[in-house]
Amino acid sequence: MSSLQAPVLAWYDQHQRDLPWRTATATPWSVMVSEFMLQQTPVSRVLPVHAAWLERWPTPAALAAEPTGEAVRAWGRLGYPRRALRLHAAATAIVERHDGEVPSSYDDLIALPGIGDYTAAAIATFAFGRRHVVLDTNVRRVLARTLGGVEFPARSVTRAERDLAASVLPEDEPTAATWSVAVMELGALVCTAAGPRCEDCPVATLCAWRTAGRPAYAGPPRPTQAWAGTDRQCRGRLMALLRESHGPVHRSVLDGAWEKADQRERALAGLIADGLAVQVGPDTFALP
Numbered sequence: 001m002s003s004l005q006a007p008v009l010a011w012y013d014q015h016q017r018d019l020p021w022r023t024a025t026a027t028p029w030s031v032m033v034s035e036f037m038l039q040q041t042p043v044s045r046v047l048p049v050h051a052a053w054l055e056r057w058p059t060p061a062a063l064a065a066e067p068t069g070e071a072v073r074a075w076g077r078l079g080y081p082r083r084a085l086r087l088h089a090a091a092t093a094i095v096e097r098h099d100g101e102v103p104s105s106y107d108d109l110i111a112l113p114g115i116g117d118y119t120a121a122a123i124a125t126f127a128f129g130r131r132h133v134v135l136d137t138n139v140r141r142v143l144a145r146t147l148g149g150v151e152f153p154a155r156s157v158t159r160a161e162r163d164l165a166a167s168v169l170p171e172d173e174p175t176a177a178t179w180s181v182a183v184m185e186l187g188a189l190v191c192t193a194a195g196p197r198c199e200d201c202p203v204a205t206l207c208a209w210r211t212a213g214r215p216a217y218a219g220p221p222r223p224t225q226a227w228a229g230t231d232r233q234c235r236g237r238l239m240a241l242l243r244e245s246h247g248p249v250h251r252s253v254l255d256g257a258w259e260k261a262d263q264r265e266r267a268l269a270g271l272i273a274d275g276l277a278v279q280v281g282p283d284t285f286a287l288p
Contacts, residue, residue: 002168004146004203005179011202012182015189019043020050021126022181028102028127030054035122036087036114041078043188049076060091061100069287072276073243081239085275086114104128122180131176133165138187139180143168145191149208151217152193234258234267242277248284 020026021034033053037046053074057063063071068088075084090112094102102123103109109120121132135157143165144153153161170176190197198204198214209215227233237257241249258264268285271277278288 003206004168005170005175007202007206008182008186009175009178012178012185016182016185017043017189020047020054026127027058028104028123029058029060031127032090032102032123033087035119035126036083037078039083039119040080045078049074049078057091059100060094060102063088064092064095067288068275072239072287076243077240079236081276082274083114089113090115102127104130106130106132125177125180129174129177131169131171131173132180133162133169134180134184135162135165136184137193138184138191139165141193142183142187142191145196145209146203146207149212149215150219151209151215152219154219231263231267231270234260234263235271238264238267238271239276242271242285242287245286248280248286251283251285254285 016022019034021030030050034046034050037050037053056074057066066088068085071084071088072081075081093112094100097103097112098108103112104124104127106120106124109115109123110117112120115123118134118136121134122136124130125132125134140153140157140161143161144150147164147168170179186201190201198207198210201207201210204210238254241253241257254268255261255264258267268277272279272285275288277285280286
């Protein structure tokens, strides 16, 4: 057993958050929905939407039976609404290929539309207790610091990073599943990006980055996400109007949402191309 495992697991046992997708009664579908929603979105924003989603669509079949536009509407202000389309597509495929039950194997999960390596590994691990390397942003940061001695990992996952994560993954399946969520929680609550609380870390004395004096990140500039005035903000304004309307929205209403006509038209064309909006008349638009 890695020297990191016992203290991290003991810390998690004492400090884990009470989240609905982690309870003993959580369904695999609840876990799957949470994984889609938590991509680039904080837990605090996901909690109410996750609860409403599961109440309305407690199974993949319930979601698949609804138009994709309803999934986009229910997604609300979580951002990156294409995730709603992908979740709807995955639910439809689960109904068609797996009799409406979320599959338990990584291979079946990654074959679903909208699911990549991380999401497939996370669902198999957290919903079914399987043993997989689960590398989200928090896990990668914890392992980069404790084992690699650097403040932040590389921009994208490398083979060496994956091998390093596999080397400290417990052999026992249930323990490996708990380890994966424990490291994730440690990164979310203690070993954070902006203000790591090393004094509260259960493996501070084993951390290569802390031992080295917490050297500053020396890699390429880390990307920052601008918002004000961007195409993303414009798309968000248009999506809000479409989502809040229960019928077609006239172009004149959309025109009032954003002053720059060229940017507005570009954003609207992008929403249509992404399947998030449809043109239903010469000058009217709606959710799909």
